[in-house]
Amino acid sequence: MSLIEVAGITHRYGERAVLQNVNLSVDSGEVFALIGPTGAGKTTLLRIMNLLEFPSAGEIYFGGKWIPRAGRQRLEIRRRMSFIHQKPQVFNLSVYDNVACGLRWRGEKKNKIAEKVDHILEMVELEGYKNRNARTLSGGEAQRVALARSLVLEPEVLLLDEPTANLDPVSTTKIEQLVSYVARQHNTTMIMATHDMSQGRQLADRIGVLLDGRLVQTGNAVDIFHSPQNEEVAHFVGMENIIEGVIGVSNGGIVTVNIDGNGLQAVSNCPVGKKVCACIRPEDITLALYNTQSSARNSFRGEVIRVTTLGPLSRVEMNCGFPLIALVTKISAEELNLQVGSKVFATFKATGVHIMEKEISQ
Amino acid sequence: MTEIWDGLTKAIELIISLDPEVMQIAGRSLVISGTSCLVASLICLPLASLIHFNQFRGKRAIVSTIQTLFAMPTVLIGLVVLVLLSRVGPLGFFGILFTPTAMVIGQILLISPLLLGFTVSALSGVSREIVDTATSLGASRFQTVWLVLKEARYAVLAAVIMGFARAISEVGCAMMVGGNIKGATRVMTTAIALEASKGDIALGMALGIILLFLALIINIALNRLQQR
Numbered sequence: 001m002s003l004i005e006v007a008g009i010t011h012r013y014g015e016r017a018v019l020q021n022v023n024l025s026v027d028s029g030e031v032f033a034l035i036g037p038t039g040a041g042k043t044t045l046l047r048i049m050n051l052l053e054f055p056s057a058g059e060i061y062f063g064g065k066w067i068p069r070a071g072r073q074r075l076e077i078r079r080r081m082s083f084i085h086q087k088p089q090v091f092n093l094s095v096y097d098n099v100a101c102g103l104r105w106r107g108e109k110k111n112k113i114a115e116k117v118d119h120i121l122e123m124v125e126l127e128g129y130k131n132r133n134a135r136t137l138s139g140g141e142a143q144r145v146a147l148a149r150s151l152v153l154e155p156e157v158l159l160l161d162e163p164t165a166n167l168d169p170v171s172t173t174k175i176e177q178l179v180s181y182v183a184r185q186h187n188t189t190m191i192m193a194t195h196d197m198s199q200g201r202q203l204a205d206r207i208g209v210l211l212d213g214r215l216v217q218t219g220n221a222v223d224i225f226h227s228p229q230n231e232e233v234a235h236f237v238g239m240e241n242i243i244e245g246v247i248g249v250s251n252g253g254i255v256t257v258n259i260d261g262n263g264l265q266a267v268s269n270c271p272v273g274k275k276v277c278a279c280i281r282p283e284d285i286t287l288a289l290y291n292t293q294s295s296a297r298n299s300f301r302g303e304v305i306r307v308t309t310l311g312p313l314s315r316v317e318m319n320c321g322f323p324l325i326a327l328v329t330k331i332s333a334e335e336l337n338l339q340v341g342s343k344v345f346a347t348f349k350a351t352g353v354h355i356m357e358k359e360i361s362q
Numbered sequence: 363m364t365e366i367w368d369g370l371t372k373a374i375e376l377i378i379s380l381d382p383e384v385m386q387i388a389g390r391s392l393v394i395s396g397t398s399c400l401v402a403s404l405i406c407l408p409l410a411s412l413i414h415f416n417q418f419r420g421k422r423a424i425v426s427t428i429q430t431l432f433a434m435p436t437v438l439i440g441l442v443v444l445v446l447l448s449r450v451g452p453l454g455f456f457g458i459l460f461t462p463t464a465m466v467i468g469q470i471l472l473i474s475p476l477l478l479g480f481t482v483s484a485l486s487g488v489s490r491e492i493v494d495t496a497t498s499l500g501a502s503r504f505q506t507v508w509l510v511l512k513e514a515r516y517a518v519l520a521a522v523i524m525g526f527a528r529a530i531s532e533v534g535c536a537m538m539v540g541g542n543i544k545g546a547t548r549v550m551t552t553a554i555a556l557e558a559s560k561g562d563i564a565l566g567m568a569l570g571i572i573l574l575f576l577a578l579i580i581n582i583a584l585n586r587l588q589q590r
Binding site: 047050052075078079081082083085087089091092093101102105106146149150153 | 489491492494495496497498499500501502505509512513515
């Protein structure tokens with residue numbers, strides 16, 4: 001059942017429309033990731049969901065009930081949620097008082113507060129910091145205080161705005177683990193804004209792509225990362241190969257896309273003659289020095305133009321009559337002795353190709 | 363120059379000997395200014411919060427007016443209160459002119475703009491994000507205001523200290539509505555003015571030094587309080 005729903009949300013700051021007709025419904029217990037580049041409107045959408053801001057237009061429903069624009073009800077609904085802001089703002093109070101304040105505001109009993117706060121501080125490994133002023137903590141510690149302060153409320157909905165944007169990898173992992181642990185334990189509904197796609201992919205049940213104030217696509221990780229709806233989404237989710245072509249042959253769900261004379265096979269039902277974009281994720285392409293027999297339907301001979309090392313991976317740019325980018329492990333790149341000018345075979349399955357109808361240019 | 367030295371020795375003498383009259387005057391100064399500062403704080407802190415947390419027309423004008431009133435001469439306040447409380451004045455029936463109560467009223471009027479203005483600016487120093495965070499964590503409007511006051515406590519306390527300092531150091535209003543009546547409304551500042559006009563510079567100086575000494579103690583106490 002839908003726990004929180006926004007319908008037709010449009011929001012303007014002066015002339016600029018930050019959100020345009022956003023419709024989103026998140027189910028109880030669901031973990032939803034809102035991905036999009038900075039400035040796409042993720043924070044604004046979360047603020048509107050947390051009832052911190054009034055949208056210029058549109059309605060919000062919580063547990064199926066419409067939320068009015070004024071009145072006590074907003075506070076009551078807000079108290080069933082918790083919002084972890086991007087930059088942790090700790091109050092100029094002790095760590096204990098910071099974590100306790102939400103419970104105090106809800107009129108919780110003193111001994112109950114002490115019990116809950118002690119428990120949560122232990123979980124975020126800050127039990128020794130109870131009496132320290134929270135302003136004296138490091139960024140990672142402050143973020144953990146902010147997290148504890150929200151989680152101690154056991155909210156039905158947890159809104160997270162780039163919870164790990166300013167943290168080192170170790171702190172990031174800690175926070176991700178903690179958030180998913182607590183969410184699982186209490187079956188918390190989570191809505192998380194992030195520009196880090198791997199984080200969204202890893203933690204979320206469902207993902208929404210917010211581009212330029214529009215919720216362009218929602219779906220599970222496979223939908224979003226392998227079947228983007230349009231070029232914009234494809235670009236954002238790291239579909240580095242977006243190749244334009246025309247459907248040449250269509251036969252029983254398998255099409256051949258004509259790309260400057262090269263035939264590329266893909267799974268699609270597009271009719272012949274349609275202009276399309278063929279999208280291939282660079283990690284779905286394998287490279288070999290010889291044309292090996294395999295079940296993969298596509299194999300192209302190309303020349304290496306550039307090899308870039310990205311940590312344990314190598315990004316190989318090739319010219320196969322059309323530009324193609326592959327992501328292989330650094331070790332295999334070394335074994336193949338890939339250098340500029342090397343001739344290689346790039347192989348990928350027909351199912352690894354996502355066909356998008358070319359949008360009629362606006 | 364010898365007067366200053368004489369004043370200093372005399373002040374030490376008076377403090378050490380716990381001179382009953384000086385102690386009484388000092389005590390009265392403390393009580394009157396302390397009361398006016400307390401009452402003014404109780405009025406001005408909520409009022410300043412109201413001004414800060416609400417958007418309304420003429421807000422800037424109000425703040426500018428308040429800031430202008432910082433410069434209010436004490437004798438002018440004294441004059442206004444005198445007119446209001448005099449037997450023929452609109453509030454004359456209370457019969458409180460030339461009593462400590464009248465002095466407290468005068469001092470409240472005197473320091474309220476200061477307390478209001480500085481509290482508003484203290485609250486403005488608390489970031490919007492803090493307010494949002496509190497709201498997100500489920501604070502009601504009142505709880506948010508209280509938290510913001512606590513966040514701004516150093517600056518708010520500075521405003522209160524400033525109000526107290528202005529109250530205990532003013533002479534014009536205390537003289538006009540108190541009347542400098544020995545044993546009833548004589549406070550440190552009016553006593554200094556009297557001793558100086560009588561020509562007893564050393565005693566005046568001694569009283570002045572004691573006044574500053576008192577202010578020092580109050581400040582230390584309040585600073586202790588805010589560090590907790």
